[in-house]
Amino acid sequence: MKNYKYIGLFLLSLGIASCDVNNELEEIPAVVEQEVELNTNGLDFSSYVSIGASFTAGYTDGAMFKAAQENSFPNILASKFGTNFSQPLMNDNIGGLVFNGNVVASPRFYFDGAGPAVLPAVPTTQLGVPASGAPFNNFGAPGAKSFHLTFPGYGALNPYFGRMASGPTATVLGDALARNPTFFTLSEVGGNDVLGYALSGGSGVDQTGNLDPSTYGGSDITDPNVFAQVFSGMVNALTANGAKGVVANVPYITNLANFTTVTYNAIPLDAATAGALNGGFAAYNGGLDQILAAKNAGALPPQALSLLANFDADEVARRKVSYQAGQNAVLILDEDLTDLSFLNPALTNMRQATPDDLILLASSTILGTTVGGNPLAINGVSVPLADQWVLTPEEQLAIKTATDSYNSTIASVAASNPNVALVDLKSVLEEASTGITFDDYTMTTSLVVGGLISLDGVHLTARGYALMANKILAAMDAEFGSNFTQATNGLAVAGEYPTNYSPTLR
Structure with missing residues (x-):
């Protein structure tokens, strides 16, 4: 009882004392962030072109579709550059292609609660019908290998380039150069030179030593010297009139979810x-x-x-x-x-199988x-x-050896040309294997839940492409003295880009 009495007296005294306290708190002034003006340090974005394959095109969830193209890293870059940027958009958000009433390229994947599933819908984009919006700025051709980008008439072989090719004998590089670019990105060139082999389980041939790509199969690994000749020639052509640009190296594609999701002891x-x-x-x-x-x-x-x-x-x-x-x-x-x-x-x-497979x-x-x-x-x-x-480990080694050779060429070309910045996409993917930070998110290469890799296990999500755009902008700052990474709204914001698309999006 004695203790309760003292507690009561204490509370009473506290109550009396509180009568003399001003309970109105002073308003805390809002923190005003200082605006930082963008300084491009003389970079000219008046004619920006992007050249590459599926990453450049915005390929996501196993297909090309409008929303994904609009979230492609080149389109994100163009929005930061403040320049017009035309893309060969698909007709819908279903993805895929039809020809004579038959589906010749499947619709996109969506997450059905258990895993990736093909969207139950029929594409509306017709194979062989040119895309509207020409002339284009985005020359991303899904499936293109390095030597395809300079191959005359490639539009007859690649339906996506066929939708934007200027003519029957056009090349991807030639059509891009026709835009008289003042700035360019040359990305993931070399990726498909090993990806076809990887996706076939190594069923193709390592063509190292064969300098004639006309004899290659679709799942073969491109000879590093063929790659070096094509890549060096493309960069020389793009910078010949003083244009500046960014090139990206090739990640180890075996780090992608397509090759790490199914365990060896499944x-x-x-x-x-x-x-x-x-x-x-x-x-x-x-x-x-x-x-x-x-x-x-x-x-x-x-x-x-x-x-x-x-x-x-x-x-x-x-x-x-x-x-x-x-x-x-x-x-x-x-x-x-x-x-x-x-x-x-x-x-x-x-x-x-062993853990090495x-x-x-x-x-x-x-x-x-x-x-x-x-x-x-x-x-x-x-x-x-x-x-x-x-x-198998032997097949993985063939992929790594070719990739390392391609990246050696890319690094050498970038280092020898003052108009070229290099973005280390390989390191980005390696970091993401354990977790890479993007604003308030930690992204990994895990399928579905990782946030970086889309449902096809190879290509990026929209948020992944936004991260890629930011890495390119950072490389530009380091090489050309711009300040995108410090400028207000200079970078893409992670939360503005999704990691998956609803199945109702058509």
Whole structure:
């Protein structure tokens, strides 16, 4: 009771004292941010052109569509430059192309709550019909490799460039130069020179050493010397009349969500199923041991021994198939394994994946499905995934080697030309693999939730393109003395650009 009395007296005294307090707080003056005027330091944006492939075009969610084009990084840049910028806009926000009533390029993806899904709609943009708004400033041609940009008549091969080409023999570079550019961006050139190979699971050919691109397949890696000749020539042509511009290097595309979303151990099994599978692979595993024993004993013909020169205990261990309860490695084909089919047709070049393998995003649609209605023939479990679904370490190395060579050329060309700034897009993507800050957001390369990579696992979201625009503006400030990064409204604001588009947007 004594304690309660003192507490009551204390509260009473506090109440009496508070009668003498002025409870009206003084108004806190609003913080007024000082306006910083833009200083371009003499840069001339009166005729800005962008040249490149899908990133330049604004390709997003597996398609070209109006809203994505309007959020392309060149269009964002043009808004900061204060210049007119014409793009070959699609007819709708569905994406895709139609020809003679048939869909020849699919609509865009949308998020259906579980993952990427194709928008259930029919495109309205007609293949072969020129886009309105010519002459254009954005010469982004999705799918274009470096040497395509200087190829006469490329519009007949690429439907997107075909919509904006000035004539049947036009080149992408030639049409861009016809605009008499005063400023340019040359971006992601070289990306498609390795991307086709990567998206085919390395099914193409590394054409290093072949200087004739007319002999290349669509999924081949471009020879670095071919790239160097094309890229150097393009920059020389664009700067010949004093124009300035920005070039971007090539990221390691294997860091993109298309190659990192499906894990190598994506197969869940119970104990009974794992046991049944192990029984089924017992003869296969035993056959590997038998061939190795025969080789080591010299019990094979000389020609066979020659073909098995690199076949050893380590390879046998890599090739043996074993399952257990829980998560299991995907069964894949590996063309770099020793071919044993001449001794035993049942011993295909298969093994289980390791953390060093990259399983393509598209494989998620077939993993675990049965083949030919046979419940025991399961893709990625009892039937190995074909080469087109996997990038092995050897194939990844071919991509990295070519990319490093391309980037060496890009850096050298930029360093030797005072009219050219270099933006390090490769470092941006590497930083984003763990998290890159853009205003109040932390963006990563994770599919759907990362915010940087769109639903196709390769191309950027609108917010990703806004970040790319800001990186270009920062490179311009560093090279040319402009102040976009400090000027009021000089940069794109993250919150003004979406990370996904509603399925109702048509």
